[in-house]
Amino acid sequence: MPRPRPEPMQVVKQRRDAALKALVEGVPYIRFLDITFDRRGDELTGVLNFDDKLIGNPFLPAIHGGVTAAFLEVTAIITLSWSHLFPQIESGEVNPEDILNDDRMRFPKTIDFTVDYLRSGLPRDAYARAFISRSGRRYASVRVEAWQDNHAKLFAQATGHFLMPQPRVTES
Numbered sequence: 001m002p003r004p005r006p007e008p009m010q011v012v013k014q015r016r017d018a019a020l021k022a023l024v025e026g027v028p029y030i031r032f033l034d035i036t037f038d039r040r041g042d043e044l045t046g047v048l049n050f051d052d053k054l055i056g057n058p059f060l061p062a063i064h065g066g067v068t069a070a071f072l073e074v075t076a077i078i079t080l081s082w083s084h085l086f087p088q089i090e091s092g093e094v095n096p097e098d099i100l101n102d103d104r105m106r107f108p109k110t111i112d113f114t115v116d117y118l119r120s121g122l123p124r125d126a127y128a129r130a131f132i133s134r135s136g137r138r139y140a141s142v143r144v145e146a147w148q149d150n151h152a153k154l155f156a157q158a159t160g161h162f163l164m165p166q167p168r169v170t171e172s
Helices: 009-025 030-033 066-092
Strands: 035-040 041-048 055-057 109-117 127-137 139-147 152-163
Touching: 009 030, 009 035, 009 066, 030 066, 035 066, 041 066, 055 066, 066 109, 066 127, 066 139, 066 152
Parallel strands: none
Antiparallel strands: 035 041, 041 127, 109 152, 127 139, 139 152
16 A cells, blocks of 8 residues: 655645644734744744834833743743644644634643742843643643843743643534
């Protein structure tokens, strides 16, 4: 039996990008903060695009601490959702256009989230990457790092625990 021919890489990239776009654009707060994600394979980097509305202390000026915490938490949740959804996107089981309408797609719920503010966030773009320490059927543990100009100089980091979405049981 001949093996099926693999899809062209451009088709795979378009499907991945469309799925990530649907995931991110489905949350109005992410759009409000203007957080975008740079995808390289299955790895995501969150980008907090700077805007004056993000300033908390105009005398320094510095990014508001709540914005920093939200950016880290959003990066953790989107990364968890992406890693949970990635195998289904790859297999073609999930249609990118139907991600938010799909009854199976729900975001992880935050159990706790601890942020360490290491220095002031300067008035410029910020980047964050989440690392999943543990991800099971019910529970996930994530560490997030945020930097601006130099990845070695973090301005914030966080750890969080999340309740993973359970599949809904449909009644027949």
